[in-house]
Amino acid sequence: MSGTVEYIPVTLNAIRVDTIVGCDLYLQNHINNEVSYVLYCSGTNVVKSDKIEDLQKHQVKNLFIRKEDKKIYLKYVESSLKHIINDGRVDVKEKAYIVYDVAKNIMSDVFEDPRSGEQVERSKSWVSNTIDLIIRSKGSFSGMMSMISYDYYTYTHSVNVSVLGLLFAKYLGLDGGEMQVFGTGLLLHDVGKTQIDPAIINKKERLNDEEFARIKMHVDLGADILKQTGGVDSTSFFPIMQHHEKYNGKGYPNGLKGDAIHKYGRIAGIIDVYDALTTQRSYSDARKPFAALKIMNEEMKESFDEKYFKDFILFLGSGGEKQYQKSKKIFPMSV
Structure with a gap:
């Protein structure tokens, strides 16, 4: 009614x-x-x-x-995020739910107004609070992973990639400062898509050459927007600029190869593809994690840094914790 x-x-x-x-x-x-x-x-x-x-x-x-009133409420919760994360009475899964919900609201606002300095600062603050949750809380891996949305929206993809990236960064041993600039870059990596016709982004059929050329422009467009807006650390631009570069040199926008791609760009490329494969899209059903990794290994392996790809598989299989006696049977890789 x-x-x-x-x-x-x-x-x-x-x-x-x-x-x-x-x-x-x-x-x-x-x-x-x-x-x-x-x-x-x-x-x-x-x-x-x-x-x-x-x-x-x-x-x-x-x-x-x-x-x-949900947006008003989430803006209020955002202002209390540090308090909630530090509250020992709130369990990790509930904290993760709150953190994820706040991030979706922030990124919805970012995609509505990508040139806003306020949205950049909100993004950086969210990353800082999420790092705090990940570092301080046992069970943060399962809590955060359970929140990841499998329905694709550009802004939920950005949140998923940032959450996955921060968890993986902790697994790899990156320190808090590195996690901050890396996570911010991941959260803002697709801002350039705000400048692309949604009809192209959401098209169910295969893109024609002209449409794909337009899609590829989102990397440079996003970097330009964020440089003009200011407030983004120069190191955060590596995942923004390089998440579509490929280790074999066949990526874009600059066709960088091997270690010419910064480690943040190499890691971002793996996570970006994994989330795309495991998320429901307008043109593709979501794959289960094992199926997604199998496709990445069998059809895209040369696109990825071999070490980071192996580490990513071990990270997913181990629940985000380093295993000192690593099984060679976590995933059948012919490398």
């Missing part, structure tokens, strides 16, 4: 005392098999500690917001 308000649940763990959420919070009531929603706290009021404690006492896990 038109005009019906739709409500969605939000975790109580994301609501901080003595803050203003910015949108109304509701309690869900069940009376005579009918569901109704009662205003709990106005979006303009400060959330009081006694009210939160009362909900916790009664084991209330969720409040509700109007679906139309």
Whole structure:
């Protein structure tokens, strides 16, 4: 029925005392098999500690917001992300869900306004908080991996690639500073697609030469946008500029070969392809992880740095933890 308000649940763990959420919070009531929603706290009021404690006492896990207020709510949660990540009462999976949801909202805004310096700063802050979660929390691999979306949107792909890349970076032993510039580059790697006709990006049929040439322009277009916007570390441009370069020199935009591709570009290329293969696209069904790795190994192996590709397979097979007695049977590679 038109005009019906739709409500969605939000975790109580994301609501901080003595803050203003910015949108109304509701309690869900069940009376005579009918569901109704009662205003709990106005979006303009400060959330009081006694009210939160009362909900916790009664084991209330969720409040509700109007679906139309979701962006307002996520912007509020974004401002509390560090607090949530450091809160020992919140389990890792719930933290991962919150972090992923915030990232999707940020990237939705980035793709609406890619030249905004504010969006770049929000992206960098999200990467910093996500690194904190990954480094500090046991179980961050399974928590973050369980959140990855298998329905393709350009901005969810960007989040997936950044999450995978940060987890892999930890596995490889990159330090926090390296993870920061690498993760930022991954999150912003497809910004140039905002300048490409969506009809080309979402086309189900094979692209013609003219369309593919246009798609390939997204790398340079994205780099130009971010250079003009400013605030992006020069090292972050390696995954942005080189995620479509191939180890055999047959990639784009510059046909770089071998170690002429920066390590961030070589790693980004592997993760970008893996996520594309395991995600539902307009022109292709999502593959299971093993099937995706099999395609990469049998049909694309020369595109990748052999060492990083092997490491990536071991990383996925080990749950993100280094295995000192590595099995040679994790994946049948003829290398």
